[in-house]
Amino acid sequence: MQGLLYLTHRIPFPPNKGDKIRSFHLLQHLSKRYRIYLGTFVDDEKDWRYAQEVKSYCQASCLVPLNPVAARLRSLPALLGNQPLTLAYYRNRQLQRWVEETLQKEAVQDAVVFSAAMAQFLSRAAHIRRIIDFVDVDSDKWQQYALSKAWPFNWLYRRESACLLDYERKVASEFDSATFVSEKEAGLFKQLAPEAAHKTTFFNNGVDTDFFSPAENYANPYPVGARPLVFTGAMDYWANIDAVNWFAHAIFPKIRTRMPQAVFYIVGARPAKSVQALADLPGVTVTGGVKDIRLYLQHAWIAVAPLRIARGIQNKVLEAMAMQKPVVASLQAMEGINAVPDEELCVAENAEQFVEQVHALLEAHARRTTIGLAARNRVLQAYNWSHSLARIDALLEDGHSSKTRNE
Structure with a gap:
């Protein structure tokens, strides 16, 4: 060699x-x-x-x-x-x-x-x-x-x-x-x-699709009866900090008004002080570092990627797709990801569209399932x-x- x-x-x-x-x-x-x-x-x-x-x-x-x-x-x-x-x-x-x-x-x-x-x-x-x-x-x-x-x-x-x-x-x-x-x-x-x-x-x-697989059966970390939205990522990274602050303040309260069972979980290590403060908002949980993010992805109803600053390919999006989850992503978060909007993931250009996309998915089990299946297939084929x-x-x-x- x-x-x-x-x-x-x-x-x-x-x-x-x-x-x-x-x-x-x-x-x-x-x-x-x-x-x-x-x-x-x-x-x-x-x-x-x-x-x-x-x-x-x-x-x-x-x-x-x-x-x-x-x-x-x-x-x-x-x-x-x-x-x-x-x-x-x-x-x-x-x-x-x-x-x-x-x-x-x-x-x-x-x-x-x-x-x-x-x-x-x-x-x-x-x-x-x-x-x-x-x-x-x-x-x-x-x-x-x-x-x-x-x-x-x-x-x-x-x-x-x-x-x-x-x-x-x-x-x-x-x-x-x-x-x-x-x-x-x-x-x-x-x-x-x-x-x-x-x-x-x-x-x-790429994604390790054997590791990020919906076939495994993980314990549900969310409260009974909740409809969880999840964001995963290193929470000391400024683009992620900006994303969850925007979502928690400008988007999630409107979703929760329509759907009181909705909860927003921010899952990632080293949360900055501004991220930790979001836990004081109704329905928001900041976990800090966890041993395994897969259980949070598997039992989430939707993964969100509301990044306003992004470069390259977002692994958090690919990992959620590999776990067969429907993803609602900003235009910036889906840059570089070759997926069909509204079929393999959902795209939101602003806060209002995030509210509409997330709410529609929360109310439509069949559509969540269809998009999740297509999302995993896309990852298997292209990533x-x-x-x-x-x-x-x-x-x-x-x-x-x-x-x-x-x-």
């Missing part, structure tokens, strides 16, 4: 949130074909317990502790220049040294880099094949943040957006291939970086990890074929 260097900005385990789900499945897939040399950061003390699990997929690894508070302070001097704060946040001499030593000592011909921030560790490695998985167009995400914030944060986010886009374009030009989480996300980057359009592609996120990750195999194999032809 050939050696492959794999760099991720966060330890790729456990696969319990968006970036870790993708980075873990990529690690698992690549480890079947390559000897993996993994360089990554651990930014949550609780994640050190998973170090041995991650190392079991690797020939060698370098796990570096990262203190988020210290990293933010360390990145501030970047404001004096035109460098994105993201790069300074993740800059690390120990990891840089390990990468260089690995490339010198080991037979590594390929590197897969997960997220733009990690590309800096391979800036002097043009002799190997380098694939960057940007996942999302992060520069555009910062631009979205800027539109919803007041000064000085809107200025800071606009600056980060502009600086990061310059860096994304530089990396895409220098690396051999650039991938994104969806065809739409790749299309956006092609518009922003036309010079790299010819080597920009995508591979979809299979093996099928998606075959694109990475093709990029790596094509690189070796091109090298052989040139030699």
Whole structure:
């Protein structure tokens, strides 16, 4: 087996949130074909317990502790220049040294880099094949943040957006291939970086449909007689915080007026203070972290995804669909998901449409069942990890074929 260097900005385990789900499945897939040399950061003390699990997929690894508070302070001097704060946040001499030593000592011909921030560790490695998985167009995400914030944060986010886009374009030009989480996300980057359009592609996120399966029988966590709506996700992530606050204040009270049995459960770890405060609202429950979200999905009547800021593919939507649940999603939340509106999921463009869509589904058992079945079928057909990750195999194999032809 050939050696492959794999760099991720966060330890790729456990696969319990968006970036870790993708980075873990990529690690698992690549480890079947390559000897993996993994360089990554651990930014949550609780994640050190998973170090041995991650190392079991690797020939060698370098796990570096990262203190988020210290990293933010360390990145501030970047404001004096035109460098994105993201790069300074993740800059690390120990990891840089390990990468260089690995490339010198080991037979590594390929590197897969997960997220733009990690590309800096391979800036002097043009002799190997380098694939960057940007996942999302992060520069555009910062631009979205800027539109919803007041000064000085809107200025800071606009600056980060502009600086990061310059860096994304530089990396895409220098690396051999650039991938994104969806065809739409790749299309956006092609518009922003036309010079790299010819080597920009995508591979979809997938779902472990054996794990997220409606066939299992889980205990019902909801009150007897309730008609539960559920939102799942990491609740310290600003886009999720914004989504549940909007839903709880602007949408759910109107649903509950029509349907008093309706309850809204916010299921996810590390809820921010504003999310915790939502538990004071009638019918709203904030669970915090749970051992298994599947029981909350299985017994929910509807999964909601009212995101107003979103990039790429929302795993929370795919997981609910895989569990055969009808999903009511915002336009932003369904971007990148190839599903038929009103047949495989429902779409709401504003608060009023959310109220109407959710209420109609709560009253129509047959329609909920029909949409749930179609949703799972869509996931089975289009969001299979093996099928998606075959694109990475093709990029790596094509690189070796091109090298052989040139030699």
